[in-house]
Amino acid sequence: MCNRNDIVRKVSHDTRHDEPALTMPTTTTSTTCTTSTPAPADTIGVPRSDDPRVERTRAAVIEAASDLLVADGPAAITHANVAQAANVSRTTVYNHWPTREDLLRAAIDSLGRVTPDERELIGPIRADLGTLCEHLVVDLLDDQRAPMIANMMERALHDPTIVTVRNEFLERFEAAFRVAVDRAIERGELRGDVDVRRSIASIVGSFLFARFMSSDGFERSYANAVLDDFVRVNAPR
DSSP states (O other): OOOGGGTOOBOOOOSSSOOOOOBOOOOOOSSSOOOOOOOOGGGTTOOOTTOHHHHHHHHHHHHHHHHHHHHHOGGGOOHHHHHHHHTSOHHHHHHHOOSHHHHHHHHHHHTOOSSOOGGGOOSOHHHHHHHHHHHHHHHHHSTTHHHHHHHHHHHTTTOHHHHHHHHHHHHHHHHHHHHHHHHHHHTTSSOTTOOHHHHHHHHHHHHHHHHHTOTTOOOHHHHHHHHHHHHHHTSOO
16 A cells, blocks of 8 residues: 555745745545656746735845845845845745845845946937936935945955845946947047046046045035036047
8 A cells, every 4th residue: 555645745835924835746546556747846946926926925025125235234135134024934035036146136126227228328428427327326315225335335345245246236337338438439429548447436436435435425416517527528639
């Protein structure tokens, strides 16, 4: 006689949230012992993305992660912390975001699009610079988000996970900035020898200095002046 435990396998699931339970398919038996066909390995434990309860779970986790990021900085973004804040299990968080990098990346993305679509960079260059820097300017003007930026810069000195995610965003920003500069050079708005990385350092460094080090503070008018100066200094002679 076959023991039912020999032919039934169940996948554990989180009962603290309304995400649907996940079970392996089973078969019933009469007089002959049969076995069920196992699910593909890459589907075991993976929530259905088309279930509204799964979407609610994801939204709750992302909201909790973004709140932690703003309030306590990137060091607070761990599976355990986010699970507790969202009132779900760590297993649920791992199912959706297997690594801490995934979780931190998702939290940052949820706060707004850091890098604009290159299709938006249609000129003139001064308008493109405003588009590229708008997200950073808004964050630096915000008394809650500005400390998060300072926190992330400090933590990046010690935390490889933060370094990885930070570098990903910087690479995307640099690529978009390069597109804007190259197109401006083609239109004759900028000199052909503009150094993209030094230009980013000059603009972003000026913003950060004004926000975190200068007694004058950081204002939108200051950001506009920095961008105006970039265009003027790098215009063809």
